[in-house]
Amino acid sequence: MNAYQLVGHLSTFFDRMMTNADLPARLALKFFWGLDDEAYQKFLKQAFMGIPKNFSGRLLEVPVGTGVLSLPMYKKLVDAEIFCLDYSENMLEAAKERAYKMNLRGVNFLQGDVANLPFEDNFFDLILSVNGFHAFLDKIAAWNETYRVLKRGGTFCGCMYVKGENSRTDLFVKEFCDRQGFFYPPHETLTTLKNLLNNKYSRAEVSNVESFAGFVCIK
Numbered sequence: 001m002n003a004y005q006l007v008g009h010l011s012t013f014f015d016r017m018m019t020n021a022d023l024p025a026r027l028a029l030k031f032f033w034g035l036d037d038e039a040y041q042k043f044l045k046q047a048f049m050g051i052p053k054n055f056s057g058r059l060l061e062v063p064v065g066t067g068v069l070s071l072p073m074y075k076k077l078v079d080a081e082i083f084c085l086d087y088s089e090n091m092l093e094a095a096k097e098r099a100y101k102m103n104l105r106g107v108n109f110l111q112g113d114v115a116n117l118p119f120e121d122n123f124f125d126l127i128l129s130v131n132g133f134h135a136f137l138d139k140i141a142a143w144n145e146t147y148r149v150l151k152r153g154g155t156f157c158g159c160m161y162v163k164g165e166n167s168r169t170d171l172f173v174k175e176f177c178d179r180q181g182f183f184y185p186p187h188e189t190l191t192t193l194k195n196l197l198n199n200k201y202s203r204a205e206v207s208n209v210e211s212f213a214g215f216v217c218i219k
């Protein structure tokens with residue numbers, strides 16, 4: 001988790017990577033993650049496919065990181081009540097600054113741990129987790145807590161890394177992301193993730209773009 005304190009300081013580089021913004025970012029996304037421009041667009045669509053247009057309920061995003069992917073979307077959700085949580089103060093500061101510059105008002109930013117969410121049971125209509133679960137240390141608590149705070153009939157959606165889809169990505173994750181503390185093993189495969197979500201939720205759809213699994217689950 002501490003690795004992201006550092007990323008907060010380097011958030012411009014992190015954001016360029018996440019948004020496929022320039023040539024070095026695009027080369028890295030292609031080389032390490034197998035995502036060319038077309039696949040990157042699919043990845044983005046997949047990450048947010050669970051959020052209905054004009055969503056108007058209570059939404060939790062965990063982890064928000066610097067908000068580089070999600071905050072632009074919240075500009076359109078004018079009737080939603082949005083809470084964004086992250087463990088890293090530095091990442092949160094970058095997200096808050098982004099929201100301020102975008103003139104995005106009314107989003108609640110909170111520092112906290114997904115393994116111990118500061119909300120009552122059945123509080124949210126939708127929970128979004130983009131690139132979160134591969135980075136969480138206590139994954140069981142994270143699955144349980146996100147489930148606990150979601151209303152019955154609510155949606156849990158987002159995306160995460162899964163192993164077994166691209167051997168170069170798996171090597172990169174094992175030798176760099178895991179070692180540096182950006183990710184925490186054990187990592188799910190597409191099959192184990194499908195089983196896990198189908199056992200927990202009343203309905204779960206799981207897709208993938210290379211090593212990124214997208215999920216939309218109904219409690």
Ligand SMILES: C[S@@+](CC[C@H](N)C(=O)[O-])C[C@H]1O[C@@H](n2cnc3c(N)ncnc32)[C@H](O)[C@@H]1O
Pocket residue numbers: 001004005018062063064065066067068069085086087088091112113114115129130131132135136137
């Ligand atoms: C790969 S980043 C993803 C951020 C963002 N969703 C995105 O896609 O740009 C992973 C984030 O998980 C956060 N994180 C790691 N462990 C956490 C925990 N236990 N509770 C909340 N956030 C956590 C890190 O601080 C980091 O900001």
